Amino acid sequence: MSEIIELNREIEKLQGAEDLFFACYSDDVPQNGGVCVKYKNEQIAIFNFTRRGEWYATQNMCPHKQQMALSRGMIGSSGEECEPKVACPFHKKSFSLKTGDCLTGEDYKIRIFPVIINNGKVFIEVKSIG
């Protein structure tokens, strides 16, 4: 039964999503790490949070010094709530993978995108990208 529910969820997700972009295969992304994909003129970072069984996508640019680097950052968690996060490799500014909020006390915010995994493929919902 749980498989059927899961399948239903997947279908709901796909139906609810708009403008899905096939980014890469799920095994292209290192476990507990990230890669960068190119979508039109945008760079999107995708994270395979194997430890939590979760996937996330954010803008690749770190807003601190406008460097295309977040996909190369380390992921982890922060606080009691175990907020999933990525730390930019340049100056270790950390961002929530769930909300895009900066967790190191600055005013920055990064864009986040819904990720859908289907049949070993990674899709990103790019409705919000121009």
Add this chain to the structure above:
Amino acid sequence: MTKKNVIVIGNGMVGHKFCEKLIAKSNEFQIIVFGEEPRIAYDRVHLSSYFDGKTVEDLSLSSLDWYHQNNIQLYLGDAVTEVNRTEKIVHTQSGRTQNYDYLVMATGSAPFVPNIPGVEKEGVFVYRTIEDLDKMKAHASKCKTGAVMGGGLLGLEAGKALLDLGIKETHIVEFASRLMPRQIDDAGSKLLQGKLAQLNLTVHLNKNTSAVLGEKKITGLAFADGSELALDMLVISAGIRPRDEIARLCGLEVSSRGGIVVNGFMQTSDESIFAIGECALFNSMIYGLVAPGYEMAEVAASFLCEGDKQFKGFDMSTKLKLIGVDVASFGDAFISEPDCTSIIFEDTHKGIYKRINITSDGKQLLGGILIGDAEAYNMLLQTVNNKIVLPPNPEDLILGARGGESTVGASVMGLPDDALICSCEAVSKGAICNAVINQDLKTFDEVKKCTKAGSGCGGCVPMVKDLINGTLTENGMYIKNVLCEHFDYSRQELLDLIKMNKIETYDQVLDTFGKGDGCEVCKPAVASILASLWNDLILKQDTIQDSNDRFLANIQKGGTYSVVPRIPGGEITPDKLIVIGQVAKEFNLYTKITGGQRIDLFGAHLVDLPAIWSKLIDAGFESGHAYGKSLRTVKSCVGSTWCRFGLHDSVSFAIEIEDRYKGLRSPHKLKGGVSGCIRECAEAKSKDFGIIATEKGWNLYICGNGGSKPQHAELLASDIDSETCIKYLDRFLMFYVRTADPLTRTATWLNKMEGGMAYLKNVIINDSLGIAEELEEAMRYHISTYACEWKAAIENPEMRKRFSHFINAPEEKDPSVKFETMRDQVKAETW
């Protein structure tokens, strides 16, 4: 002589000031004033005092008598409706016509009322005129709850007004993420919010109002996020709209977003018409404060008297007491890195927040924010405006001068209070220690949040941690030195646990000894422990490595990498030099000789790294580990082979040592040096280990450091032979690897060691802990398992694949990488 007619439209604060200024300057003008409001100009800045007892008379700036005595014709309650520019005549509501030579528009502004369904309901007010206040007063007697829409300066004033009207439950609803977004920053806002809460003012941020609820009367607000707030009355204070209608109607140049366009003389597009105050748009800016309005009045009055004063924009610095709380903002309050450095002091206990922004060279004050204690405002404003050169410790400006203490050894606790610890954020030792003591902080994260220390480049983090621990210890508190929030162990404890349990992966370590999902602190620390213990290829667990270790290269500005092949002892053949040159040319790399006698090649795209390394490895190079916390170089002087003073062959010994320890992963980078005589040309005593030739053998020095806190290495043993020297080095390095905290150089490690050099000597030379054999064995294991990481990486197609920027376009380089040219080489674009 007939006087020239000057018509002033508007009798607000600025219009009135203009009359005062012009009268004072000349009697050649006949001034005629038309005001829309029924009252003579009054003080709008202190409007809320109307509710705590001030009368209309108290608020008035002048009297009818004054106008009369100065022969000014004043028509109140009669708005100008039309300006005929060709005939230079104005028409008013009551049907008056009046000709002018000069016309001054001081029409001010109107409160901005956003287009929200229901704003027309009873019980919704704006806050600008005494009439508005009278209406609020009449309504308020029946009200229990009220709110102000808008958390700006005026909105908070209005909030106070509601409190004064006896409304018990008052809310401030703000669209932005902080209060007073034009004057103060997030941290300041948080603090202010706390103060307001004590006064029963509840603040709601990030609230987008979608509707005003109620039938005829307001009963509440609905927000875009679905929440609602029940209310009996609402005051809208959502900004201002310049009153430029008459100007628009008569065809003067106005901005589409509101405001009459003026030049530096406050002249509009019609040279005989002027605009001053909140209706005027100078340099695309509306000045919504009274001080710049007064300055505009002065400029316009002076121009009519043939003066040449110009309005040059205005410092929007303000200091006010908001509901009993000092709030000041001056100069450039919001400028941030990299255009300046900020010094921030926050005391949530006392409710004080101070931020000053200084130039990166620390010489000048650019601006700042003061909340809770604005005593220093005037002095600081003076310092900004007069470009006064700052004292060597600019933090004294907000913290007051604090004397140093007597030094206690070489540890960080011995530094004077004004010693700069975090140079990115300009945080002194005193600021850090004070934060720890006064605000009861215990962890680095708390101190970082409070003082900003360590939030820039991170280079000072170990020092900050030492200061926190040192301060806590001095205050008699027990500190447990833990790695991060995910591990309740120190690095040394964790290393022992991993070693005893023979654990080889990060995930296992986290599952067994940690909690949560790890972070950028514990991942590389554990990676370093695993590498030190098992010397396995680090790319097998690439995602726990720092970015540099993950891609076996140093990430540089712009996101490209630098490549440093190993050049042991700094000795290189012409053929190898040629290869470096060829590779640099082929891949368009910038080349520079490093401080450690090697050659760094900068500007390599991630995708090019494997190709670059294949060429270097083919020519006999190996990884230089410049990217790792590991042995970098062993620098040497030319030694006895060429030098007429040389005692021993320092180059050969340096090469031997460098080859021995290459690839050794350690808590921090390691550097060595070998000098062939006492002249010490290799500067070996500034290294983690330095070897200097004597007549009888070598002197071995350890725990030196260049960098931000230089320290000479100390003598461990003298006149020893090469074999003994290596034996001691093996023990020393392994002991350091086993026991130091993450990112702690050998010098700091020694400084923190109880018993210091005497203890360390005992461990290394006399084997006081009985671990010498184990340490030597560990080093033998390291040497026997060494392999060049780059060779392994390029030979493995799976690993090679990771060196691409776009996973879905592996050949493509990062298009955002841009280079500039400097002295015939590339350089990264400035950020």
